[in-house]
Amino acid sequence: MNVLIVTFSQFGTTETIADEIGQGLTSDGATVDFVRIGGDTVPDLRNYDLIGIGTPAYMFRPPFPVTDFLREISGLAGKPFFTFILYGTDRGATGNRVRRRLRRGGGVDVGYFTARGPDVFVGYLREGILFSPDHPSRDERAAAQEFGRTVGRRVAQLEAMDEGRRTRYHPDCESYDPATPVLYALERASLNRFVIRTTLSRGFHADDRCISCGLCVQRCPTKNIALTGAPNGGSTEPTPEWGSDCLMCGVCALVCPVDAVRCPYDWGITRLFMKLNVRRGKRTGVPFRSVDPADTSTWTPSS
Ligand SMILES: Cc1cc2nc3c(=O)[nH]c(=O)nc-3n(C[C@H](O)[C@H](O)[C@H](O)COP(=O)(O)O)c2cc1C
Ligand code: SF4
Ligand code: SF4
Structure with missing residues (x-):
């Protein structure tokens, strides 16, 4: 076979x-x-x-x-x-x-x-929590x-x-999953492609800590970032600019060695939802560990 x-x-x-x-x-x-x-x-x-x-x-x-x-x-x-x-x-x-x-x-x-x-x-790590x-x-x-x-x-x-x-014939295989809980379904609906393309993707930028290392560019799964921006206070080299083909995966923010990426996961409303999710995850018994978001060794999968 x-x-x-x-x-x-x-x-x-x-x-x-x-x-x-x-x-x-x-x-x-x-x-x-x-x-x-x-x-x-x-x-x-x-x-x-x-x-x-x-x-x-x-x-x-x-x-x-x-x-x-x-x-x-x-x-x-x-x-x-x-x-x-x-x-x-x-x-x-x-x-x-x-x-x-x-x-x-x-x-x-x-x-x-x-x-x-x-x-x-990134949303949960910034709350100091690594689930599972x-x-x-x-x-x-x-x-x-x-x-x-x-x-x-x-x-x-x-x-x-x-x-x-x-x-x-359909073999007697595993059943479908139950409906998504309402809070999560709401978040899923608000993170649809149209909203990301037109609104959320515009919320990314590098602040003046950026040292133009290019790590965010390399790790973006959709090649949505290019080092084409004007140099800023942290660097004399071009800085990253974000396009609209974004998954909202937050990897660009996670891999930045100087925490220079500002994104919609910093917004107050998003952090409120992340706090609600973290509370729900803990309440429903999801395994977790407290981590230091600034110390990658506490949350990288191999740690
Ligand atoms: C952007 C992003 C969104 C995620 N959304 C969910 C989610 O909705 N529900 C969930 O249970 N886990 C979610 N996760 C956790 C991933 O499904 C989990 O970490 C998975 O093991 C990652 O697989 P990978 O290591 O193959 O990339 C999310 C992770 C990321 C990075
Ligand atoms: S959030 Fe993910 S997909 Fe969007 S720009 Fe950053 S790394 Fe790329
Ligand atoms: S990873 Fe951080 S420091 Fe490196 S280019 Fe991107 S924003 Fe700048």
Whole structure:
């Protein structure tokens, strides 16, 4: 069986789980190829017997590069697929949206897996909180391998059926996630693409601490930043300027070594929502660790 696993990942946890699922599949004789959205060219899906899509939750939905990828893919008719989601607090509609989209494209849903990953999100880190540190746990990684074996078996059952039964068959796989809590659904709605493009993306700039190191430019997943701005008090070199193709991932602010990036996560209204989220996360028992936002060693995933 030829399997293609497609992932989007900024901090590596989705790829870690992709690897474990891949090991489960290969232990039963499958051949697995991995591609990354935004990094690799996605091969022709028709060359594969099974497609896996893995993504982190971003604002209780899939990140925009994943949504775009799902909109553009073809060749899914009758093709078995599985989905896996990494999340820090509450994945909201992330998994449901990926699964529904793939089913609408004619794919056959053969499995759904979720695991926690460290929530390296600037909004919570600035509140001094890292949700879901030390994840994915050893148990989650083992469960991911087992999941790989399970989807392999489900596909083998499917392949044993004749064409007519196969197109009507949906294996007895994991159920959809419950509806997103109202507070989170509200935040998701207010962080839509239109609002980001027209309003929030304009809220980024580098203050006079900027030393023109270019780290924010290098780490932006959408290449939305360029060193084209006028030099400022901190540097005689060009400083960064932001475009409107933004995920609101906050990575540019996180990686800046001198904390020069000002962005909508500094606004009072945003910080209020972040405080509410942190309170809710703690109240609902999400694992967390207190961190020092200024000390990267306290919150980088490898720490
Ligand atoms: C911009 C951003 C938004 C996030 N939004 C959510 C979310 O809505 N719900 C959630 O549970 N986790 C959220 N997370 C946490 C990620 O899903 C989690 O950290 C995941 O493990 C990251 O995967 P990666 O390491 O493959 O990038 C968010 C993280 C970032 C950076
Ligand atoms: S928040 Fe920063 S790093 Fe993330 S997409 Fe927007 S500009 Fe790029
Ligand atoms: S990472 Fe910070 S210091 Fe470096 S170019 Fe960007 S804003 Fe300036």
